[in-house]
Amino acid sequence: MTASTYRAVAIDYDGTLAQDGIVDPRTLTALTELKAHGVLLVLVTGRQMGSLFGTFPHANLFDRIVFENGALLYTPSNGACRLLSPPAPKALVAMLEQRGVPFAVGSTVVATAASYAPAVLSAIHELGLDWQITLNKGDAMALPAGVTKATGLAPVLAELGIPAAETIGVGDAENDHPVLALCGLAVAVAYALPSRE
Numbered sequence: 001m002t003a004s005t006y007r008a009v010a011i012d013y014d015g016t017l018a019q020d021g022i023v024d025p026r027t028l029t030a031l032t033e034l035k036a037h038g039v040l041l042v043l044v045t046g047r048q049m050g051s052l053f054g055t056f057p058h059a060n061l062f063d064r065i066v067f068e069n070g071a072l073l074y075t076p077s078n079g080a081c082r083l084l085s086p087p088a089p090k091a092l093v094a095m096l097e098q099r100g101v102p103f104a105v106g107s108t109v110v111a112t113a114a115s116y117a118p119a120v121l122s123a124i125h126e127l128g129l130d131w132q133i134t135l136n137k138g139d140a141m142a143l144p145a146g147v148t149k150a151t152g153l154a155p156v157l158a159e160l161g162i163p164a165a166e167t168i169g170v171g172d173a174e175n176d177h178p179v180l181a182l183c184g185l186a187v188a189v190a191y192a193l194p195s196r197e
Contacts, residue, residue: 008162009034010066010153010179012171013045013052015137016189021055031061042066042156044149044171044179046136048106049074049081063160069134069141069175070152071108083107084152085144092131092142095123110142136175150178 011017017027031041043062045052046069052059059065065074071085085108092110096103101119103112112120117133117140124131130145149171157164169176169183180186 006039006166006168006185008040008042008063008157008160008167010042010044010156010167010169010183012149012173012176012179013043013047013056015172016170016176017043018056023056023058028058028061031058035061040160040162042153042167044153044176045069046109046111046134046139046141046149046175048104048109048111064156066149066152066156068106068109069136069143070147070149071143072106073152073156081107084155085147088142089127089129089131091127092123092129095127096120099123108143108147112140112142114138114140116140134175136173141175148178149175150182153179153182 017023035041040063041061042064044066047067049067060076062076065076067074073082073084087108088105088110093105099119101112101116103110110120114135120140120142121133124142131142132145134141134143157167164182165184167183168185168187169179170187171180172189180188
C-alpha cells in the first residue's frame with residue numbers, strides 16, 4: 001500500500017503529538033496540511049475531556065477525538081459526545097476513597113498513578129468487577145474489560161467510512177499497542193516505550 005492510499009491518521013496525544021502537554025507549531029502546520037489533502041484526523045487519547053481542552057486549544061483540527069482510552073467519543077465540529085462504556089461503579093470509587101488512593105474519575109475511566117495500580121486492581125477483584133488496568137507510562141487507568149483505544153477507534157472509522165487498513169496509527173506507550181495493531185500502518189515515535197510483547 002502506498003502513502004497516498006492512507007485516508008486517516010489516528011494519533012495519540014501525550015508523548016506523541018504533544019511533549020509535556022505542548023504541541024510544536026510545526027506539528028500543527030503538518031496536521032493542517034494533512035487535512036487540506038483530505039486526510040481525516042482522529043486523536044486517540046487516555047486523557048479526560050476537560051484535561052485535554054485545558055491544555056490543547058486546537059481540538060477542532062480533528063474530525064473525531066477518542067477520550068478516556070476508548071470509552072468516550074467526541075465530534076469537535078458539533079460538540080456531540082457518545083459514551084461507549086458504562087460509568088465507573090460507585091462502589092469502586094467509594095472503596096478507593098476509603099483507602100486513600102488518589103484518583104480522577106471521568107465519564108468512565110478511573111485514573112491514577114501507576115504506583116497505585118495494585119491497590120486499584122485489588123479493589124476491582126474484591127468487588128468482583130469485570131474491569132481491567134491499562135498502563136500508560138507512569139499512569140494507570142481502570143476501565144471495563146475489553147475497552148481499549150482500538151475499541152474506541154473502530155466505531156469512528158466505521159462512521160467515517162474508512163477501513164482500518166487505510167489508517168495510520170501513531171503512538172508511544174503501552175496503551176497505544178491496540179491502535180497500532182488495528183491500523184494498516186503502525187508508527188511508533190522515536191522515543192516510544194519498547195514493546196514487551
